[in-house]
Amino acid sequence: xxxxxxxxxxxxxxxxxxxxxxxxxxxxxxxxxxxxxxxxxxxxxxxxxxxxxxxxxxxxxxxxxxxxxxxxxxxxxxxxxxxxxxxxxxxxxxxxxxxxxxxxxxxxxxxxxxxxxxxxxxxxxxxxxxxxxxxxxxxxxxxxxxxxxxxxxxxxxxxxxxxxxxxxxxxxxxxxxxxxxxxxxxxxxxxxxxxxxxxxxxxxxxxxxxxxxxxxxxxxxxxxxxxxxxxxxxxxxxxxxxxxxxxxxxxxxxxxxxxxxxxxxxxxxxxxxxxxxxxxxxxxxxxxxxxxxxxxxxxxxxxxxxxxxxxxxxxxxxxxxxxxxxxxxxxxxxxxxxxxxxxxxxxxxxxxxxxxxxxxxxxxxxxxxxxxxxxxxxxxxxxxxxxxxxxxxxxxxxxxxxxxxxxxxxxxxxxxxxxxxxxxxxxxxxxxxxxxxxxxxxxxxxxxxxxxxxxxxxxxxxxxxxxxxxxxxxxxxxxxxxxxxxxxxxxxxxxxxxxxxxxxxxxxxxxxxxxxxxxxxxxxxxxxxxxxxxxxxxxxxxxxxxxxxxxxxxxxxxxxxxxxxxxxxxxxxxxxxxxxxxxxxxxxxxxxxxxxxxxxxxxxxxxxxxxxxxxxxxxxxxxxxxxxxxxxxxxxxxxxxxxxxxxxxxxxxxxxxxxxxxxxxxxxxxxxxxxxxxxxxxxxxxxxxxxxxxxxxxxxxxxxxxxxxxxxxxxxxxxxxxxxxxxxxxxxxxxxxxx
Amino acid sequence: xxxxxxxxxxxxxxxxxxxxxxxxxxxxxxxxxxxxxxxxxxxxxxxxxxxxxxxxxxxxxxxxxxxxxxxxxxxxxxxxxxxxxxxxxxxxxxxxxxxxxxxxxxxxxxxxxxxxxxxxxxxxxxxxxxxxxxxxxxxxxxxxxxxxxxxxxxxxxxxxxxx
Numbered sequence: 063x064x065x066x067x068x069x070x071x072x073x074x075x076x077x078x079x080x081x082x083x084x085x086x087x088x089x090x091x092x093x094x095x096x097x098x099x100x101x102x103x104x105x106x107x108x109x110x111x112x113x114x115x116x117x118x119x120x121x122x123x124x125x126x127x128x129x130x131x132x133x134x135x136x137x138x139x140x141x142x143x144x145x146x147x148x149x150x151x152x153x154x155x156x157x158x159x160x161x162x163x164x165x166x167x168x169x170x171x172x173x174x175x176x177x178x179x180x181x182x183x184x185x186x187x188x189x190x191x192x193x194x195x196x197x198x199x200x201x202x203x204x205x206x207x208x209x210x211x212x213x214x215x216x217x218x219x220x221x222x223x224x225x226x227x228x229x230x231x232x233x234x235x236x237x238x239x240x241x242x243x244x245x246x247x248x249x250x251x252x253x254x255x256x257x258x259x260x261x262x263x264x265x266x267x268x269x270x271x272x273x274x275x276x277x278x279x280x281x282x283x284x285x286x287x288x289x290x291x292x293x294x295x296x297x298x299x300x301x302x303x304x305x306x307x308x309x310x311x312x313x314x315x316x317x318x319x320x321x322x323x324x325x326x327x328x329x330x331x332x333x334x335x336x337x338x339x340x341x342x343x344x345x346x347x348x349x350x351x352x353x354x355x356x357x358x359x360x361x362x363x364x365x366x367x368x369x370x371x372x373x374x375x376x377x378x379x380x381x382x383x384x385x386x387x388x389x390x391x392x393x394x395x396x397x398x399x400x401x402x403x404x405x406x407x408x409x410x411x412x413x414x415x416x417x418x419x420x421x422x423x424x425x426x427x428x429x430x431x432x433x434x435x436x437x438x439x440x441x442x443x444x445x446x447x448x449x450x451x452x453x454x455x456x457x458x459x460x461x462x463x464x465x466x467x468x469x470x471x472x473x474x475x476x477x478x479x480x481x482x483x484x485x486x487x488x489x490x491x492x493x494x495x496x497x498x499x500x501x502x503x504x505x506x507x508x509x510x511x512x513x514x515x516x517x518x519x520x521x522x523x524x525x526x527x528x529x530x531x532x533x534x535x536x537x538x539x540x541x542x543x544x545x546x547x548x549x550x551x552x553x554x555x556x557x558x559x560x561x562x563x564x565x566x567x568x569x570x571x572x573x574x575x576x577x578x579x580x581x582x583x584x585x586x587x588x589x590x591x592x593x594x595x596x597x598x599x600x601x602x603x604x605x606x607x608x609x610x611x612x613x614x615x616x617x618x619x620x621x622x623x624x625x626x627x628x629x630x631x632x633x634x635x636x637x638x639x640x641x642x643x644x645x646x647x648x649x650x651x652x653x654x655x656x657x658x659x660x661x662x663x664x665x666x667x668x669x670x671x672x673x674x675x676x677x678x679x680x681x682x683x684x685x686x687x688x689x690x691x692x693x694x695x696x697x698x699x700x701x702x703x704x705x706x707x708x709x710x711x712x713x714x715x716x717x718x719x720x721x722x723x724x725x726x727x728x729x730x731x732x733x734x735x736x737x738x739x740x741x742x743x744x745x746x747x748x749x750x751x752x753x754x755x756x757x758x759x760x761x762x763x764x765x766x767x768x769x770x771x772x773x774x775x776x777x778x779x780x781x782x783x784x785x786x787x788x789x790x791x792x793x794x795x796x797x798x799x800x801x
Numbered sequence: 802x803x804x805x806x807x808x809x810x811x812x813x814x815x816x817x818x819x820x821x822x823x824x825x826x827x828x829x830x831x832x833x834x835x836x837x838x839x840x841x842x843x844x845x846x847x848x849x850x851x852x853x854x855x856x857x858x859x860x861x862x863x864x865x866x867x868x869x870x871x872x873x874x875x876x877x878x879x880x881x882x883x884x885x886x887x888x889x890x891x892x893x894x895x896x897x898x899x900x901x902x903x904x905x906x907x908x909x910x911x912x913x914x915x916x917x918x919x920x921x922x923x924x925x926x927x928x929x930x931x932x933x934x935x936x937x938x939x940x941x942x943x944x945x946x947x948x949x950x951x952x953x954x955x956x957x958x959x960x961x962x963x964x
Contacts, residue, residue, distance in 0.1 A: 148882060149882055150881075188836070188856050188857055190836045191825065191838035192859060194868070197887065200952050200954070203829065204831075225867075227880060572830070
């Protein structure tokens with residue numbers, strides 16, 4: 063008993079330390095690692111945008127809720143700005159537009175003739191009587207070229223959501239108000255975002271509130287994965303406990319069975335935290351699958367408990383199997399994907415520690431309940447087994463090759479509530495495409511505008527064909543100034559302006575004021591990008607123009623695209639200088655393909671090294687080859703089956719295959735390295751019990767509702783069943799096979 | 802002349818649903834002669850409605866914080882927030898028209914004006930950028946609103962049928 067209590071004390075220390083130091087990370091971006099386009103997209107301006115829809119039949123009720131939510135958001139450190147409706151431009155912005163009016167709307171050559179100036183000045187007078195323009199009229203009066211008026215008119219024309227009579231943004235359904243917020247330019251924090259979203263929901267005040275935004279969605283998906291992983295991890299644990307009760311029927315035995323697993327899990331979590339600074343919730347959820355593997359060791363020992371010799375043989379085989387599997391899994395650290403690397407270390411450390419603790423307490427483990435020996439154990443005679451296995455490996459590999467087409471679906475499917483939210487927002491408002499991004503680069507605003515205008519015929523064609531609903535770009539908003547011309551000097555204007563002023567009913571003395579204003583605008587007619595910084599403070603302008611080093615970057619916002627690939631192809635085919643098109647989905651696909659290749663390479667290297675170690679430990683090439691063949695048959699068959707079910711092959715399935723390799727090694731080591739009929743029966747009995755244990759854990763995972771865990775669960779379950787079948791065909795009574 | 806502002810406003814008939822003609826003269830230091838606008842003012846559901854005919858037809862419904870503008874020529878409707886500089890003026894104008902003393906911002910000076918029963922309400926501190934606003938009338942009738950903006954623009958709104 064001293065061994066058990068020593069192990070229990072070790073587990074207590076390890077578990078206590080793990081709980082004390084471990085930080086659980088829920089950031090879904092860890093799945094894509096540093097190569098993920100999704101990671102970058104959260105740090106763009108679009109990635110930091112959040113839209114809140116507040117729905118209720120009564121406008122007053124909605125407005126109260128909008129005000130409350132806006133107050134909550136404004137008090138949050140995560141939120142940079144909140145807009146509940148159109149606002150008057152800040153005086154700084156008006157001054158910046160005024161100063162740079164010739165850069166934004168250069169006057170045409172004919173703007174300086176007397177007739178044109180009289181028309182413009184007369185229009186400026188009328189603005190004094192318009193409530194909307196009264197505050198700007200003092201600028202209009204001093205600009206006989208009309209540039210400033212055109213700048214204001216064009217910026218008024220930027221499409222915005224409708225507003226209701228109280229000045230709140232109104233969605234298409236007429237019973238939903240919208241809040242548009244910009245989040246601060248800080249690193250994404252899933253928990254903080256989830257707290258903000260919860261606070262927004264709490265302020266809903268009897269209205270239905272929906273939140274849309276890349277960061278909100280990411281936080282929601284992370285949270286969904288977290289609780290589902292915890293729930294199904296708990297269910298798997300409960301089911302395994304029941305299974306242990308059936309097998310051992312003694313609380314002491316169950317306790318002893320759990321010790322290696324607990325020691326393995328706690329030490330693995332500690333090592334992962336030490337190496338990576340925390341553990342991702344997906345990696346931790348994957349730790350639940352470790353239950354299914356680590357639980358095998360005490361079961362093997364209990365199943366081989368009929369004699370000391372059998373137990374000693376089991377101890378040796380457990381250590382060989384654990385070492386081989388650990389090496390194969392450690393190779394996942396070479397993938398560069400944080401979650402995969404964590405999984406690799408977690409499983410490797412967990413299995414090794416579990417194996418060591420299990421073999422350490424082996425003498426104290428009781429034999430299995432007698433009725434478990436009554437399980438029908440049959441070997442199936444398979445003539446030319448090795449040849450058949452080899453053929454099946456080849457056939458399945460060919461099948462895999464045939465379905466080599468990469469899967470198009472996302473790595474993590476959005477939970478249904480999130481998909482419904484996105485779909486609802488599509489009905490409420492037009493959403494710019496997050497997949498296709500067209501950007502224009504240029505050194506001057508004129509260059510940007512010209513390059514974007516070259517896109518207009520292409521985009522108009524796509525709009526006519528119904529491929530996109532509409533588009534927004536600076537080039538379509540800025541007035542076309544015609545060919546670049548040198549603007550008249552102050553003196554030239556001074557010569558013609560007095561007549562125009564007189565005809566428009568202005569005092570002649572006002573000419574000096576207007577000419578001074580003209581000269582200031584002339585000085586700012588070709589501003590550097592940095593000089594236009596004040597303009598970018600405005601949300602509408604910033605969404606259409608950014609400063610990038612010594613030049614400008616102007617995105618083209620495309621709405622409701624039905625065929626993203628056609629849009630990307632059409633824009634690329636136009637080959638316009640300075641215009642680039644990016645397909646975020648394709649980029650992620652490329653990144654995932656790269657990760658897949660890296661994972662496959664890492665795993666292949668791990669398996670090679672693992673079997674080399676196995677060969678060294680077993681010192682028999684024939685048996686090692688037979689184990690390798692059995693593992694290959696199970697792994698390739700499970701891969702083909704999984705590929706057929708899920709319509710292709712993804713990195714997730716590669717992770718599952720890594721698990722199958724580990725399980726297959728464990729089972730094959732036991733069934734292939736014994737020779738006598740009785741030993742083989744005991745080994746197969748032991749493997750069957752382990753297979754049921756593993757299936758309990760993985761079949762539970764396959765019901766988790768998290769696509770990633772479902773795929774792992776189903777693929778591993780298929781691999782376990784196939785491997786069990788292969789074990790049952792193992793030829794017996796071959797003295798050469800005995801260890 | 803009534804003794805205080807509430808008494809004065811109490812005598813002014815409720816303008817709800819009644820269109821009061823106006824003529825606005827907008828003087829600016831740049832202009833040789835004021836720009837003239839004409840139309841009518843009314844109060845509907847507590848909101849001030851300005852229906853301008855000249856120089857351009859435009860209907861503005863002035864709420865607490867928003868302007869709802871309808872252009873007669875294009876038919877387009879636009880709801881926008883009231884520019885900050887115009888808020889005190891419009892709020893005070895609406896308060897005078899509806900007799901709502903509580904809506905006044907800052908101190909108000911009531912003084913007799915020329916003519917029998919004439920009076921003047923001066924709002925000296927509406928807003929630092931705005932300048933001065935004066936409402937004058939005779940008996941129970943508001944006759945004129947004068948606003949001198951900090952920019953030098955002077956608005957004189959004559960209310961009622963010219964005598």
